[in-house]
Every structure is written in C-alpha cells, then in structure tokens.
Amino acid sequence: MAFEPPPRLVRALAETRRDGADAWLHDLPELLRRAVALRGLTVERVHRPGGRSGLIVLVRRADGSPAVLKLAPAAARPGAERAALVRWDGFGAVRLLDADGAGDAAGDEGVLLLERLHPEMSVRSLPEAKALLEAAGTLRRLWVEPPAGHAFETVAGRTGRQAEAMRAAAEAEPDVRPLVESALAAREELVASAPEGRLLHGTFRQSKVLAGERMPWLAVGPDPVVGECAFDLARLVRDRVEDLVATPSGASTTRRRVKRLAESLDLDRERVRGWTLFRAVESGVRAFRVGRPRDAEVLLEFAGWL
Numbered sequence: 495m496a497f498e499p500p501p502r503l504v505r506a507l508a509e510t511r512r513d514g515a516d517a518w519l520h521d522l523p524e525l526l527r528r529a530v531a532l533r534g535l536t537v538e539r540v541h542r543p544g545g546r547s548g549l550i551v552l553v554r555r556a557d558g559s560p561a562v563l564k565l566a567p568a569a570a571r572p573g574a575e576r577a578a579l580v581r582w583d584g585f586g587a588v589r590l591l592d593a594d595g596a597g598d599a600a601g602d603e604g605v606l607l608l609e610r611l612h613p614e615m616s617v618r619s620l621p622e623a624k625a626l627l628e629a630a631g632t633l634r635r636l637w638v639e640p641p642a643g644h645a646f647e648t649v650a651g652r653t654g655r656q657a658e659a660m661r662a663a664a665e666a667e668p669d670v671r672p673l674v675e676s677a678l679a680a681r682e683e684l685v686a687s688a689p690e691g692r693l694l695h696g697t698f699r700q701s702k703v704l705a706g707e708r709m710p711w712l713a714v715g716p717d718p719v720v721g722e723c724a725f726d727l728a729r730l731v732r733d734r735v736e737d738l739v740a741t742p743s744g745a746s747t748t749r750r751r752v753k754r755l756a757e758s759l760d761l762d763r764e765r766v767r768g769w770t771l772f773r774a775v776e777s778g779v780r781a782f783r784v785g786r787p788r789d790a791e792v793l794l795e796f797a798g799w800l
Contacts, residue, residue, distance in 0.1 A: 497523060497540060499549060506546035507567070509784040518567040518604075522549060525565055529605045533592070535563060541613055545715060548572070552610065560610035561591055571717060572604040574646060578718035579606070581693060586635025587713045588704075608714075611704040617711060618700035622734065625700050626751070629730055630758050632703050632711050637692040640720045646693065649721025650685045656776045657681060663779040670779060673797055677775035680768040684722075691720045699729040724765040727755050728773035731766065732796055739792050745799040752800075771800040 499522055507515040518525075526549070530537055534556040541550040541562075548566030555561050566572040579590040592607040617625045617632075640646055657678055664674040695702070696717040706712040719725070731751050738744040752770060756763040778793030 497526075500540065500542045500544040502543040502546060503549060509786075514569060515567055522565065525605075526551065526563075529563060529565060529602060532602065533563075533607060535561070535607075537563075547715070547717070548604070550613070552613075555591075562588075562608040562610050562613075564606040564608060566604045566606075568604060570604070571647075572606060574718050575716055576606060577641075577644070577646070578693060578695075578716050579608075581638065581641055582636060584609075584708075584712075586632055586709075587695075587716070588706075609706075611706045611712060611714065613704060615705040616701045617703040618733070625733075626730070626755065627758075628711050629698075629700050629703050629733075630755060632713055633695065633698055633726060633730070634759060636695050636698075636713060636716075637723050637726070640691070640693040644693075644720065646718055646720045648691065649688070649694070649719055649725050652719055653681055653685070653772065653776075659783075660776055660779050663783060667779075667782060670775075670782070670794060673775050673794055674779065677772045677797070681772045684724075684765060684768050684772075688722045690722075692723055694719050694721060694723065694726040696726070697729060698726050700733045722765065723759065724756075724761050725769045725773075727759070727761070727766050728770040731755060731770045732774055732793075735792055735796050739795055744796075748796065748799050767800055771797055774800070 499519060504519065507519065529535075530553065535553040538552040538554060541552055544550045545564075547570040548564050551563040551565070553561050553563045564572075566575070576590065579587060580593050583589070588611060589609040590606060591609060617629050620628065660674050660678065664671040695713055696719040697715065698713065702715050703711050703713055731748065732738070738747060741747070752767050753763055755761075756766045774793050774797040778790045778797060781787070781790035781793060
C-alpha cells in the first residue's frame with residue numbers, strides 16, 4: 495500500500511528521537527497493509543495533518559461501519575494506550591473496537607481499531623470559556639482507579655526522567671537555569687506529598703477532545719500515567735499559549751485559569767500551578783533541544799508567569 499506518511503508525524507518522530515522510529519516509518523506501508531487485511535477493513539483515507547505519535551487512517555469495517563485505525567511505534571507506548579482505553583471502556587474516551595485482542599498478533603502490537611469520531615471538530619473550536627468547561631468535564635470522567643496489577647508508568651517515574659534531561663539542559667543554557675531550578679523544586683515537593691494516584695490521560699489538552707455520536711465529547715490519544723489528578727491539568731492550563739503570550743493580560747488570564755480549573759475539579763490550586771510550571775518548563779527546554787527556539791521562548795515566558 496503506497497502512501498506518504500503525514501509530514502507532521504515525520505517531524506514529531508524526528509524531534510523526539512524515538513528508538514526505532516526510522517525503521518517503523520520505513521515499514522509503515524506494509525504494517526498498514528497487514529493491519530487492514532487482518533481486520534477486513536477498507537481504507538478511506540489517511541487523516542491529515544494527523545497526530546504526532548502515530549498514523550491515523552479512516553477506514554470502514556466489513557459491515558460498512560466507520561472506524562479509525564491507529565498505528566504507532568513501540569516507543570509511543572501503544573500498549574499502554576490500549577490498556578487505558580480498555581479500562582475506560584468508552585466512558586469519557588474513544589472506544590476501543592478490538593479490545594478482545596486483535597492487536598496481539600505478531601508485529602501487530604502497535605495497532606488500535608477505534609470508534610470513528612469527528613476529527614475535524616475538537617473542543618478547541620469552541621469559545622475559550624466553553625472549551626475549558628467541556629474539556630474539564632471530559633477529563634473528570636477519565637480519573638478512575640487504575641486496574642489491579644497495572645503496568646502503567648507513574649507520574650514520579652516519568653517526570654523523574656524528564657528532570658534529568660532538564661538539569662542537563664540547564665548546564666548548556668544558563669539563561670534557563672532559574673526557571674529550571676524552580677520547576678525542579680516544585681516537582682520534588684509535589685512528588686513528596688502526592689495524594690493517591692488515579693489513571694490519567696497524560697497528555698490532555700483541548701485538541702485531544704473530539705466530537706462524537708454517542709457522547710458530545712470524547713478524549714483521544716492518551717499517553718496514560720498513574721498519579722495525582724493535578725498533573726493532568728497542566729497542558730489544559732496552557733492551551734492556546736500563543737494567544738496568551740500575545741495579549742497584555744496573558745499572565746492574569748493564566749492565573750485565573752489555574753484557579754478556575756482547580757475549583758471546578760475540586761483540586762488544590764497550588765498543586766495545579768506547580769505541575770503547570772514543571773510541565774511548561776520541561777516542554778520549553780525540550781523545544782530548545784530539538785531546534786524550535788520560538789516555541790521554547792513562548793513556553794518559558796508562560797512559565798515565568800507562574
């Protein structure tokens with residue numbers, strides 16, 4: 495099956511330097527052909543611009559019903575995404591259509607068959623106040639007890655790895671050292687006093703909430719992690735960050751978002767602020783590292799408001 499993967503996916507895999515990404519992209523046409531044949535699907539089209547962690551293909555099942563086929567490299571942790579979608583079982587999140595193990599065949603572990611949502615319509619298309627309200631309501635549904643004996647990564651583990659990379663970056667970029675030190679100090683305090691963990695989306699933001707048929711809004715594309723709920727709000731607080739930075743009221747608007755989201759979800763405002771700071775600085779430092787200085791500057795300016 496000849497096709498070109500979306501440029502957005504190719505760029506994202508190159509930036510994250512994920513192990514095996516080049517080989518996966520090379521094998522992707524054959525992986526897609528095999529996944530389609532195994533499930534008896536008909537391909538409509540590759541969704542563009544698509545996601546940053548995997549290929550999204552609009553398909554039809556043998557009975558004619560619409561679906562989405564997602565293929566992701568092992569480094570994107572598709573097994574963890576599958577396990578989280580099984581746990582949520584369509585409550586607040588896109589439904590996994592092959593939860594019975596169709597993705598267990600050799601060489602097929604990174605394939606997910608999902609219900610078809612409306613990829614062109616995300617919560618981000620709504621006015622800001624309404625978007626935050628709908629996104630927060632969707633997120634609340636996802637915060638459930640992780641299954642017994644789960645193998646999900648923890649917030650402490652994931653952010654611990656990120657903290658090491660941030661320390662190294664601070665040595666190379668002295669100008670960012672004060673912000674990095676503040677972010678690392680906030681993380682240490684948050685991890686040391688963390689409340690009981692829940693299953694989290696892990697990379698939640700407005701564009702990850704799409705319109706559906708059986709429910710108005712459903713989350714997609716998790717990178718699941720187990721930890722405190724405040725961690726999951728960090729990306730939501732900084733949604734539309736370019737607009738925030740471009741307005742004189744950006745700092746005050748950001749602080750109001752932290753307060754409003756914390757109150758609407760019954761969370762501690764300082765914990766939401768702390769995780770927002772850490773994750774903004776981590777993203778900004780990473781943007782510098784992969785050659786996106788403008789994005790880095792925007793993220794670090796945002797972090798300075800916190």
